[in-house]
Amino acid sequence: MDRNEMKAYIAKRVAKMLHDGDVVNLGIGLPTQVSNYLPEGANIFLQSENGFIGLGPVPQEGNEDWRITNAGGQCVTILPGGVFFDSSTSFGIIRGGHVDMTVLGALQVDEKGNLANWMIPGKMVPGMGGAMDLVTGAKKVTIAMEHTAKGAKKILKECTLPLTAAGQVDFIVTEMGLMEVTEEGIVLKEINPEFTVEQVQEATEAKLIIADDLKDMQI
């Protein structure tokens, strides 16, 4: 798989985790691609933290309205039945547990469910934006990312970068597999048949617990 295929593969698997009626917030980048693969016939309500529910596709060229943008600042559309609101309401929805799942990328994630995705001291300090609130408030937190950063391990025993939130991550989906963070550690529940369990473990610093009923990735 090249990197684009990898990202599509990850986005497809995450999309299958969503259910009819779910309110979902998708982060910028790879997580945004999840919206291309939403389960057919299911009503999924995409929340955009800058202030609406009912995030629709990017408009055709010439139809952009700069008053309707997503949390990445790009012009988007709002679907029929969608609603706009202010930032306090938006984060009330987020912190208040009204978002069923948030999907974000990560710089590092660890076996305690800690997440680091907002800064690299001395190098990159973009700010946390809405990520800390999303990870703290959403019912389920799914990390969608490439398994390593060009070979450097990202799924660790303990995050070394400043945290976005402590102990909030529920699932990690990569091109290698689907993992669940549990009290006991990270459980590998599904594996991409292109890889062996040994290869997945080699690319992971944390000790993986292999599920008794380990399945092929449900794409």
Add this chain to the structure above:
Amino acid sequence: MNKELTIDEAIDKIQDGMTIMVGGFLGCGNPHRLVNKLVEKGTKDLTLICNDSSFPEYGVGKLIVNKQIRKLIASHVGTNPETGRQMNEGEMEVVLVPQGTLAEQVRAAGSGLGGFLTPTGVGTVVEEGKQKIEIDGIEYLLELPLKADVALIAGQTADKFGNIEYFGATRNFNQLMATAADIVIAEVEEIVEVGELDANHVVTPGIFVTHLVNGGAI
């Protein structure tokens, strides 16, 4: 009562060293004409409270590029490399705040609250120096209100009293900031007579708005 000012009169309300709030999210819902005029005037040593520092050539990002900001309080600065540069070289103080906390700090200031408790930031650097309070076994941070001398906000349509309707995703911080500053200046695309707006659709009550600037459509 007509609150309308020219854009020059409006921007003259802002003095060097003041704290200002500017509504908007990555430029969407920034009061662009007010910001452009403030850049032109060059008022400096400002403390800016805004969700983000937008892009170098768009909205509040221009205030950063023009070096008018001494201190920035925002949730995200990654889209404006000049913010990062000034921060790293110690030219501008930057306080990064989780977005939901920032929104609620502004809301608290405008709503007479002495602060609020949020679980966001617990276990991260955000908790440094803040009081932690446990309620029913859950840890929260005590976050304090945030107000300004002047708020610059953007609306769609206002009546002459300052009742405001918004459009699309521009509402974001504008609705909140309208409540949390001594002087609130709203730039709108159209000003109509009192009575012409449907009271059911007004989002910001005119009592919050000190001055109006008629921007015309952007």
